[in-house]
Amino acid sequence: MAELKTDVLVLGAGMVGVGAALHLQQRGRDVILVDKHELAGEETSFGNAGLIECGSVFPYMFPRALKDILRHATNRAPQVRYQFSDLPSFLPWLVRYYLASAPDRALRGALAVMPLIRRSLIEHEALIAEAGVPELLRRSGWIKMFRHDATLANAVREFQRARQYGVQGDILDHKAIIEREPHLAGEFAGAIHFTEPGFVLDPGGLAKAYAALFQRKGGRFVVGDAKTLEQDAGGRWQVATSDGKVSAREAVVALGPWSDLVFGRLGYSIPLNVKRGYHLHLKPRGNAVLNHPVLDSDLGYALAPMNRGIRLATGVEFARRDAPPTPIQLERALPRAHALFPLGEAVDAKPWKGARPCLPDMLPVIGRAPRHAGLWFDFGHHHHGLTLGPVTGRLLAEMMTGETPFADPNPFAVERFG
Known part of the structure; x- marks a missing residue:
C-alpha cells in the first residue's frame, strides 16, 4: 500500500483538532485529520453543556477561601468529587493548580486568553454558516442561578468585575427567573443571565458538521493510532492508519486528554491532568x-x-482518565434536577463519561514543540474546548503559516512549564 503524503497531520478530531484542520486548510495547507474513531466529536467534544462561552473572561480556578477548600477536601461540595484512593496520583497537580490560581496569576491568565474568548463566537458563526448548520446555534445565553443570598452576592461581585472587561448580562430576581423559565420550580435568591454566549444544541453534531465541511473542501479524514507518531530520518512525521502509513512535513497534537500518549513518548514533561464529567x-x-x-x-x-x-451535566470529578465510571455526582443530581424541572424518563441507556484536559493554569498549550522540528501542540482547553476550538485553530494556523497572529501566543507556549 502506497504511503499517503500531506502537508500537515492533525491528530485528534474533536472540536480542537477539527478547528485547527479547517484553519490550516483555509490557508492552503493539505491536511489529513487522524482519529481513532470513524466520526469526529466522539469523545470530550461530545459531552458538555453546549456553551460557546464568549463571556467567560475568568478561568475556572482553584478556590482560595479556606471554608471552600475544606468543603472540597471533605467531598461535601457537589461541584467537585474525588476518591481518596486516587489522591496521591493527582495531589501534586492540585498543588500546582492552587498556586496558579493566586489572584495575580489568575488575572494574567484571564487577560492572556481574553482575545480568544472574545473572538470565539465569531469564529464559530463563520464556520457554522459555511457548514450550513445554523439550526445548531442559539444566541440566547445561559442562566446561572443561586439558592442562597451569600452565593448570589459573591457572584454579583464577580459579574460586576467581569463587566469591566465587556461581559454583558442581567441580574435576575426570582420573578425574572420564572419569566424567562416558567417551568422551573424551587426558591432562588436570584440569578445572572449571561446574554452573550452562544448555545449549541448538539456539540458532537457540530464537530461532525465541521469535519464534513473539511472533507467537502478536499480534506482527508482517516482512522489511525496517534500513539504510533514518529519522525523519520528525513524529518517527516509518520503515523499508522487504516489506510496505511501517512506522512507529513508537520504534525499537530490535538488529542485533548490523550495528548500525553504522544508528547510523553517524545520526551516532554507537561503537567496535563483531567477533570472528568x-x-x-x-x-x-x-x-x-x-x-x-x-x-x-x-x-x-x-x-x-x-x-x-x-x-443533565455534572461538575468535576478528579479521577484517573481511564478509571471505571463512578457517576455518583449524577446520581445525586437526578432528584434535584427532577425537583427543578419536569423531567421524564432517561433517553440514554447509561450515563456518558468524559474527561476535560487541563493544565494547572487553566490555559491551553498552543504552539511549536521546542525540541522537534515540525511538531505543534494544541491541547489542554479545560472547560472551554467547544468554545475555543476554532479560535485556537486560527491562532495555531497563523503561527504555522507565518502570518501575524491575531493574539499574543506566548502565554500558551509549552516552555512556560520549563
Missing part, C-alpha cells in the same frame, strides 16, 4: 420547555435543552 439525557414531561441552559450553582449541576433531550 458525566451527562445523561432525559425527556421533558408534558409540554415543559427549557429555553436556556441553566446552572443550579449551589447544587452543582446543569440542565441544557439539547436535540436529544434535556441534558
Whole structure:
C-alpha cells in the first residue's frame, strides 16, 4: 500500500483538532485529520453543556477561601468529587493548580486568553454558516442561578468585575427567573443571565458538521493510532492508519486528554491532568420547555435543552482518565434536577463519561514543540474546548503559516512549564 503524503497531520478530531484542520486548510495547507474513531466529536467534544462561552473572561480556578477548600477536601461540595484512593496520583497537580490560581496569576491568565474568548463566537458563526448548520446555534445565553443570598452576592461581585472587561448580562430576581423559565420550580435568591454566549444544541453534531465541511473542501479524514507518531530520518512525521502509513512535513497534537500518549513518548514533561464529567439525557414531561441552559450553582449541576433531550451535566470529578465510571455526582443530581424541572424518563441507556484536559493554569498549550522540528501542540482547553476550538485553530494556523497572529501566543507556549 502506497504511503499517503500531506502537508500537515492533525491528530485528534474533536472540536480542537477539527478547528485547527479547517484553519490550516483555509490557508492552503493539505491536511489529513487522524482519529481513532470513524466520526469526529466522539469523545470530550461530545459531552458538555453546549456553551460557546464568549463571556467567560475568568478561568475556572482553584478556590482560595479556606471554608471552600475544606468543603472540597471533605467531598461535601457537589461541584467537585474525588476518591481518596486516587489522591496521591493527582495531589501534586492540585498543588500546582492552587498556586496558579493566586489572584495575580489568575488575572494574567484571564487577560492572556481574553482575545480568544472574545473572538470565539465569531469564529464559530463563520464556520457554522459555511457548514450550513445554523439550526445548531442559539444566541440566547445561559442562566446561572443561586439558592442562597451569600452565593448570589459573591457572584454579583464577580459579574460586576467581569463587566469591566465587556461581559454583558442581567441580574435576575426570582420573578425574572420564572419569566424567562416558567417551568422551573424551587426558591432562588436570584440569578445572572449571561446574554452573550452562544448555545449549541448538539456539540458532537457540530464537530461532525465541521469535519464534513473539511472533507467537502478536499480534506482527508482517516482512522489511525496517534500513539504510533514518529519522525523519520528525513524529518517527516509518520503515523499508522487504516489506510496505511501517512506522512507529513508537520504534525499537530490535538488529542485533548490523550495528548500525553504522544508528547510523553517524545520526551516532554507537561503537567496535563483531567477533570472528568458525566451527562445523561432525559425527556421533558408534558409540554415543559427549557429555553436556556441553566446552572443550579449551589447544587452543582446543569440542565441544557439539547436535540436529544434535556441534558443533565455534572461538575468535576478528579479521577484517573481511564478509571471505571463512578457517576455518583449524577446520581445525586437526578432528584434535584427532577425537583427543578419536569423531567421524564432517561433517553440514554447509561450515563456518558468524559474527561476535560487541563493544565494547572487553566490555559491551553498552543504552539511549536521546542525540541522537534515540525511538531505543534494544541491541547489542554479545560472547560472551554467547544468554545475555543476554532479560535485556537486560527491562532495555531497563523503561527504555522507565518502570518501575524491575531493574539499574543506566548502565554500558551509549552516552555512556560520549563
